[in-house]
Amino acid sequence: MRHIPNVLSALRILMVGVFIYFFVQAQYLACLITYITAFLTDLLDGYLARRNNWISDIGKVLDPLADKLMLLTALMCFLTKGWLPLYMIVIVFAKELTMIIGGAILFRKNVVVYSDWFGKLASGFFNASVALTLAKRFFPQIGILDIIVLGIAIVLALIALVHYALIQLPHIRKTSAE
Numbered sequence: 001m002r003h004i005p006n007v008l009s010a011l012r013i014l015m016v017g018v019f020i021y022f023f024v025q026a027q028y029l030a031c032l033i034t035y036i037t038a039f040l041t042d043l044l045d046g047y048l049a050r051r052n053n054w055i056s057d058i059g060k061v062l063d064p065l066a067d068k069l070m071l072l073t074a075l076m077c078f079l080t081k082g083w084l085p086l087y088m089i090v091i092v093f094a095k096e097l098t099m100i101i102g103g104a105i106l107f108r109k110n111v112v113v114y115s116d117w118f119g120k121l122a123s124g125f126f127n128a129s130v131a132l133t134l135a136k137r138f139f140p141q142i143g144i145l146d147i148i149v150l151g152i153a154i155v156l157a158l159i160a161l162v163h164y165a166l167i168q169l170p171h172i173r174k175t176s177a178e
Contacts, residue, residue: 002054008045009059012038012066016073023077031077032134038070039127061107067123068096074130083133088150092126095157099164106168116167118160125153 015038022030045063049055075092078084132146 002052002056005045005049005054006056006059006062008041008048009062009066012041013062013069015041016066016069019070019073020077028134028137031074032131035070035074035127035130035134038066039131042067061103064103068100071123071126071130072096074133078130078133083136084147084150088147088154091154092157095154095161098161102165102168111168116160116163118156118163122153122156122160125149125156129153 015034019031019034019038022028022034042063045059049059049063072093075084075089079086079089129146129150132142132149136142136146
């Protein structure tokens with residue numbers, strides 16, 4: 001039972017392929033449903049892990065990896081259609097690449113980075129921007145709200161990046177000194 005959160009994270013990684021399939025087929029409602037399902041599974045696995053103390057180091061890596069893969073996949077798909085500005089996608093990719101590299105370095109030093117409220121808030125805005133971008137295919141009156149929400153998500157993500165760096169810097173120095 002304690003592996004359920006990790007199984008849900010693995011399922012979210014598989015949903016990335018499902019999202020791509022539907023996107024290539026121009027089935028944007030199916031993309032939206034897939035993305036929302038992935039988001040809800042993310043909430044469920046986090047809830048179960050915390051509630052039942054099923055938190056594992058692999059889960060601390062697998063969960064954000066699944067989130068990042070789904071987000072970056074959606075943004076790349078949107079970029080291929082010209083739905084979002086290139087500069088915003090580049091900023092998100094640079095930030096995520098920095099987080100992935102930093103997380104990998106810390107993980108190799110046996111330091112696992114925990115998600116905090118800055119990151120969770122940024123993730124919430126990223127998820128909302130993806131959902132709005134897809135929903136705009138059916139509700140054009142959304143206008144530029146998806147881009148505004150993505151902009152807010154980027155600002156919050158950059159704040160989270162700086163915050164994570166400041167928190168983890170002592171861990172890096174400590175493990176380097178040993």
